[in-house]
Amino acid sequence: MADVLERVSKIIVDRLGVDAAEVKPEASFKEDLGADSLDVVELVMELEDEFDLEISDEDAEKITTVGDVVNYINSNNN
Amino acid sequence: MLNGKTALVTGASRGIGRAIALELAKNGAKVAVNYAGSEAKAKEVVDEIRSMGRDAIAVQANVADSESVAGMVKAVIEEFGSLDILVNNAGITKDNLIMRMKEDEWDAVIDTNLKGVFLCTKAVTRQMMKQRKGRIINISSIVGVSGNPGQANYVAAKAGVIGLTKSTAKELASRSITVNAVAPGFIDTDMTDVLEENVKGEMLKAIPLARFGSTDDISSLVTFLASDSSSYITGQTIHVDGGMVM
Secondary structure: OHHHHHHHHHHHHHHHHOOOOHHHOOEEEOOOOOHHHHHHHHHHHHHHHHOOOOOHHHHHHHEEEEHHHHHHHHHOOO | OOOEEEEEEOOOOHHHHHHHHHHHHOOOOOOOOOEEOOHHHHHHHHHHHHOOOOOOEEEEEOOOOOOHHHHHHHHHHHHOOOOEEEEEHHHHHHOOOOOOOOHHHHHHHHHHHHHHHHHHHHHHHHHHHHHHOOEEHHHHHHHHHHHHOEEHHHHHHHHHHOOOOHHHHHHHHOEEEEEEEEEEEOOOOHHHHOOOOHHHHHHHOOOOOOHHHOOOHHHHHHHHHHHHHHHHOOOOOEEOOOOOOO
């Protein structure tokens, strides 16, 4: 599972066009990475595809930082 | 004009929806023909499209039911592999004066004509966002702009569709998805057939072009809005009413 952050990071870099160094666990998508609400919705869609998960609307609304994503995937991906 | 594109038209077994489904197909689109109850009529539309050499399927769904809608959209994307055009056309009337209107008459019309547009739009958004393009065309009504006695529920729903169109257009514009509303005036269909002759006569006086519209008048505009030629038009409500409301 060590590569979850790496895979997540790659998607974020591709999608938001940010520098990989900025994608830290505490980084907020909206505050630090310049994402708007629609970008976050799309990120969640891509993560669902990448990790073969279905993230409910309730859970998706709680995702605000890179760390939230990694934690969610680690605890829901078997 | 629409070669290779895929479309879903709700309420397409008859009336305006049927005409739209046929016109989109005539212009090259693969079409999913949604119906709620009229299976035989929907199959006729599918057969007519197939006889033009285009792909078509019939899909049953109640647009006011989110699970039913999600199942329909999934089936269409599985069949066609994409979804480029959604036409929210399904609608019902339950006319009555406000003083006489029952709560269930209000609810039924709002559920199908307004909530149905929301549910279908929500269900196709994921696919269209991924595609980075899409066309959503909502069939409103001229009475949603002008008001009409005896149709408070229908008018409220159709006016709601205009607001929903604008919000959806703003939300999805950055993904090259356009959203427009078409507001038909008096169009000859089963829905308007039931009106009495004197009512029709009165209405005719209010139409500058002095005739009722045909379903072709609507389907030709919808085809244009569904095409790449309309890519700079979004959030608009276009009246097709012979000049009745300006």
